[in-house]
Amino acid sequence: xxxxxDNEMKNMIQFGAKKVDFSExxxxxxxxxSFNSFAGLSLDKNEKGSLKSVGFNFSGNPEPxxxxxxxxxxxxxxxxxxxxxxxxxxxxxxxxxxIKEKYYFRAVDKDQDEFTRLASEKERNGYFIRVRKDIKVExxxxxxxxxxxxMGTMCLHNIVVLEDxxxxxxxxxxxxxCHLTGGLHVAVxxxxxxxxxxxxxxxxxxxxxxxxxRPRTATIVGDEGVYVSNYYSVKPAGDIQMNxxxxxxxxxxxxxxxxxxxxxxxxxxxxxxxxxxxGENSSAELISRAVNYGGTVVQTGLLIGAAKDARAHVxxxxxxxxxxxxxxxxxxxxxxxxxxxxxxxxxxxxxxKGEVNYLxxxxxxxxxxxxxxxxxxxxxxxDSEGLDxxxxxxxxxxxxxxxxxPS
Amino acid sequence: MAAGDKEILKGVNLTIPxxxxxxLFGPNGSGKSVLISAIMGYPEYEVTSGEILFKGKxxxxxxxxxxxxxxxxxxxxxxxxxxxVKLRRLIEILAPEKMREKxxxxxxxxKFDMEKFLxxxxxxxxxxxxxxxxxxxxxxxxxPDFLILDEPDSGVDPEHxxxxxxxxxxxxxxxDSGKNGLxxxxxxxxxxxxxxxxxxxxxxxxxxxxxxxxxxxEQIRKNGYxxxxxxxxxxxxxxx
Numbered sequence: 001x002x003x004x005x006d007n008e009m010k011n012m013i014q015f016g017a018k019k020v021d022f023s024e025x026x027x028x029x030x031x032x033x034s035f036n037s038f039a040g041l042s043l044d045k046n047e048k049g050s051l052k053s054v055g056f057n058f059s060g061n062p063e064p065x066x067x068x069x070x071x072x073x074x075x076x077x078x079x080x081x082x083x084x085x086x087x088x089x090x091x092x093x094x095x096x097x098x099i100k101e102k103y104y105f106r107a108v109d110k111d112q113d114e115f116t117r118l119a120s121e122k123e124r125n126g127y128f129i130r131v132r133k134d135i136k137v138e139x140x141x142x143x144x145x146x147x148x149x150x151m152g153t154m155c156l157h158n159i160v161v162l163e164d165x166x167x168x169x170x171x172x173x174x175x176x177x178c179h180l181t182g183g184l185h186v187a188v189x190x191x192x193x194x195x196x197x198x199x200x201x202x203x204x205x206x207x208x209x210x211x212x213x214r215p216r217t218a219t220i221v222g223d224e225g226v227y228v229s230n231y232y233s234v235k236p237a238g239d240i241q242m243n244x245x246x247x248x249x250x251x252x253x254x255x256x257x258x259x260x261x262x263x264x265x266x267x268x269x270x271x272x273x274x275x276x277x278x279g280e281n282s283s284a285e286l287i288s289r290a291v292n293y294g295g296t297v298v299q300t301g302l303l304i305g306a307a308k309d310a311r312a313h314v315x316x317x318x319x320x321x322x323x324x325x326x327x328x329x330x331x332x333x334x335x336x337x338x339x340x341x342x343x344x345x346x347x348x349x350x351x352x353k354g355e356v357n358y359l360x361x362x363x364x365x366x367x368x369x370x371x372x373x374x375x376x377x378x379x380x381x382x383d384s385e386g387l388d389x390x391x392x393x394x395x396x397x398x399x400x401x402x403x404x405x406p407s
Numbered sequence: 408m409a410a411g412d413k414e415i416l417k418g419v420n421l422t423i424p425x426x427x428x429x430x431l432f433g434p435n436g437s438g439k440s441v442l443i444s445a446i447m448g449y450p451e452y453e454v455t456s457g458e459i460l461f462k463g464k465x466x467x468x469x470x471x472x473x474x475x476x477x478x479x480x481x482x483x484x485x486x487x488x489x490x491x492v493k494l495r496r497l498i499e500i501l502a503p504e505k506m507r508e509k510x511x512x513x514x515x516x517x518k519f520d521m522e523k524f525l526x527x528x529x530x531x532x533x534x535x536x537x538x539x540x541x542x543x544x545x546x547x548x549x550x551p552d553f554l555i556l557d558e559p560d561s562g563v564d565p566e567h568x569x570x571x572x573x574x575x576x577x578x579x580x581x582x583d584s585g586k587n588g589l590x591x592x593x594x595x596x597x598x599x600x601x602x603x604x605x606x607x608x609x610x611x612x613x614x615x616x617x618x619x620x621x622x623x624x625e626q627i628r629k630n631g632y633x634x635x636x637x638x639x640x641x642x643x644x645x646x647x
Contacts, residue, residue: 355487357449360471362545363501369472372500376491376528 018239018268020114020212025153025184028118031125032072034088041068041075046178047146053234054173054204056144064141064168067127069156071148074125079141083132084168086141089157092128099128103159107190107218107247115214119157119188126156126187131166133194140169140202147176147183147211155186162197164222169200175207182210182238191219191227195250198226207237209266215242223250223279233261236269236295243272243300248282248310259288260378263295263325272300272330277310277340284311286331287380290318294325302332305340312340318348319377408438408445408612409455415441417612418457428554428579428588430598430620433609434632439591440484442609443555446589447481448474461553480551482542484558488530494541495525502548519544519574535562536571543574554578554588560597572600595624608635 035041038058043051048058056068065079065086074088085092093099110120118124127143147154162168176183185207193199199219207213221227227246246255257273275284286301303312318327331344351373359369408416416438423429433439444452446459448471458465466474521544530538539559546554559571575597579586590603598620606620608627615635616623626634 352487353450355489357471358483358487358489359497361447361449361475361481361483362497363472363475363549365472366470368500372492372496373489376489379491 018212020184020214022114022118022153022184025151025182026149028122028124028153028155029072031090031123032074034074034076034091034125036076036078038066038068038075038077041070050175050178050206051144051146051173054144054175054206055171055202056142056173064137064139066141067129067143069126069143069145069154071146071152071154076127081135081137083135083166084137084141085128085130085132086143087128089126089128089159090123092159099159103161103190103192105188105190107192107220108188108216112216115155115186116188116216118186119155119216122155124155124157124188126158126189128159128161129168129170130161131163131168131197133163134165135163136167137169140171142171142173144173144175145185145187146174147180147185149183150180151182153184153186155184156188158187158189160189160191160199160201162191162193162199162225164194165196166194167198169202171202171204173204173206174213175205176211178208180208180211182208183212185211185213185215185237187215187217189215189217191217193219193221193225193227193253195222196224197222198228200228200230202230202232204232204234205237205240206235207240209238209264211237211239213237213240213242215240215244217242217244219244219246219255221246221248221250221253221255221279221282223252225250225253227253227255229255229257229273231257231259231261231271233259233263233269233271236261236263236267238266239268241268241270243270243274246273246275246284248275248277248279248284250279250282252281253279254283256284257286257288257301258380259286259299260380261288261290261297261299263290263292263297263327265294265324267295268298269295270298270300272298272302274302274304275312276304276306277312278306279310280307281309282307282311284313286312286314286316288316288329289378289380290316290327291374291378292318292320292322292325292327294322296326296328298328298330299346300330300332301344302334303342304334304336305342306336308337308339310337310340310342312342314344316344316346317377319374320348320350321374408441409453410441410451414455415452415612416445419609419612419614421607421614423553423587423589426586427604428586428590428602430590430592430595430603430606430624431609432593432595432606432623432627432632433615434593437609438612439593439609440557441612443481443557443589443591446474446555447471447479475549475551478552479555480546480549480553481555482539482546482557482559484561486530486538486542488528490528490531492529493526494529494545497529497545498525498548501545519547519570536564536567539563539571540567540574543571543578546578547574550578552587556588556590556592556597558592559590560592560594563596565596568596569600572597575601595627598624608632610635
């Protein structure tokens with residue numbers, strides 16, 4: 001029988017995200033400068049590498065524009081596609097006063113918790129992205145949030161609006177300067193998806209070991225609208241807790257969350273997702289995969305069927321790759337309508353030794369076999385088309401980290 | 408050979424000379440699959456005494472992949488499903504440089520009707536015959552010096568058995584080292600399509616007798632393994 005240490009016993013009782021003491025971090029600085037070009041931005045090799053690893057590449061795909069929050073400063077380039085806008089939120093609020101009424105804290109409750117209150121009270125900047133009616137953006141639009149100061153606080157507020165019939169693949173990378181160990185990252189993101197519109201949001205996180213990260217995301221989807229949320233945690237923060245909330249208000253609307261987490265010793269990742277299906281014949285799917293190298297992972301998902309013919313499936317699976325660490329899978333379903341059809345599955349275990357032996361019998365070395373199995377486990381069908389090859393490499397790295405004995 | 412405290416193979420003595428393919432018959436549970444698991448080095452079985460020699464080298468302590476690199480290759484009877492790993496990806500990793508030539512690979516894919524399996528997860532949802540084809544196609548990419556086939560005919564309908572036989576013959580051909588292998592089968596159906604030089608019958612963890620594959624196959628088809636059990640030619644002697 002495994003003997004639990006005092007710390008592990010304590011964790012059993014106090015299982016959850018750490019209470020954040022804001023005084024441990026540098027205060028939220030004023031919103032910085034805003035530059036509509038990257039010409040004045042000087043990044044060193046490490047910074048470029050960190051941004052590349054979360055999918056942000058300065059050279060590729062200029063058409064849809066780019067947006068970088070570099071500490072408190074914002075650098076962005078204008079899209080070359082008519083009907084696509086990227087602006088710092090503070091500027092957008094000045095240009096388009098209606099944003100405040102229609103979108104600003106209309107999906108996220110500003111009083112949800114201390115983090116949303118922080119973003120609200122400090123009137124944080126971030127991106128405002130709007131794709132006008134029926135405009136379909138064929139290549140991904142890249143944004144990134146980059147933290148630069150040890151034990152600093154980054155707090156931002158993003159709004160994405162897809163008008164009826166529009167489509168967009170938004171790739172957002174969040175990273176810290178590679179030498180930083182800690183900091184606090186708070187991000188409020190509100191997505192509005194119109195009738196027949198489709199938003200694919202791919203988020204990649206790569207953090208230092210003591211970062212505390214609190215994203216607060218909410219999405220509202222109209223009739224026939226589609227929301228796909230992909231999340232990769234390549235290098236987890238010391239403590240991250242997020243539970244993006246989607247309201248499928250429209251008839252025939254759908255949402256799909258796909259989450260891939262690599263967890264390491266002394267990290268806590270509580271990655272959830274809640275979808276409220278209030279639109280008739282709406283559907284939701286939540287797929288979560290975690291590979292644990294010794295940290296604590298909580299995979300939660302709550303799908304709420306509150307309309308006729310709502311359909312939902314939640315699937316949480318985890319691989320334990322070391323003898324220490326915790327994975328807790330909490331796939332949740334809540335039916336609030338008799339015609340809702342909902343299912344769930346969850347599986348946690350080691351790598352199957354038989355699969356490793358099999359691949360070895362085909363000629364792969366043991367570690368090659370393990371990496372291939374992990375790569376397969378993490379392959380949950382996220383469409384990587386158009387994503388930077390650096391991001392592909394980053395995802396592969398998650399599998400290659402498997403330097404352990406699977407016996 | 409033992410699994411835990413249980414002895415499974417009891418003093419097996421089997422020699423397959425260069426340029427020969429042998430067949431190994433035996434009823435279910437006689438130890439055939441355990442023998443080839445031992446040859447491949449699967450860790451659930453322990454060699455308690457004796458040697459496994461390949462190319463003159465004792466391979467008892469080699470890992471599975473080291474044995475494969477030395478020239479062994481196996482087609483398993485019931486390989487595992489590996490979710491998320493496409494057959495195409497495994498082929499890309501395994502195929503030696505010459506097989507990366509797209510035309511040659513394509514030619515083989517078309518010849519054996521493999522294209523439809525390449526973008527599926529390994530062994531996921533395949534029928535018995537499709538699993539055999541997938542296994543053999545992977546071996547075709549490697550062309551091992553010594554081919555081990557574990558029940559290549561089980562779960563395969565007669566219509567596809569010929570195709571399986573053609574794939575096996577393709578693997579055995581064009582080897583500088585000559586045709587060399589061991590075909591494990593309890594129904595012997597595959598032997599209508601491939602040639603083996605000698606056959607052995609395994610009963611209760613021992614090689615019971617050896618002989619001409621055609622003669623032995625006929626006896627087994629006609630009288631079943633009960634004939635072998637009552638046969639006087641025990642202790643590995645030739646079957647008459």
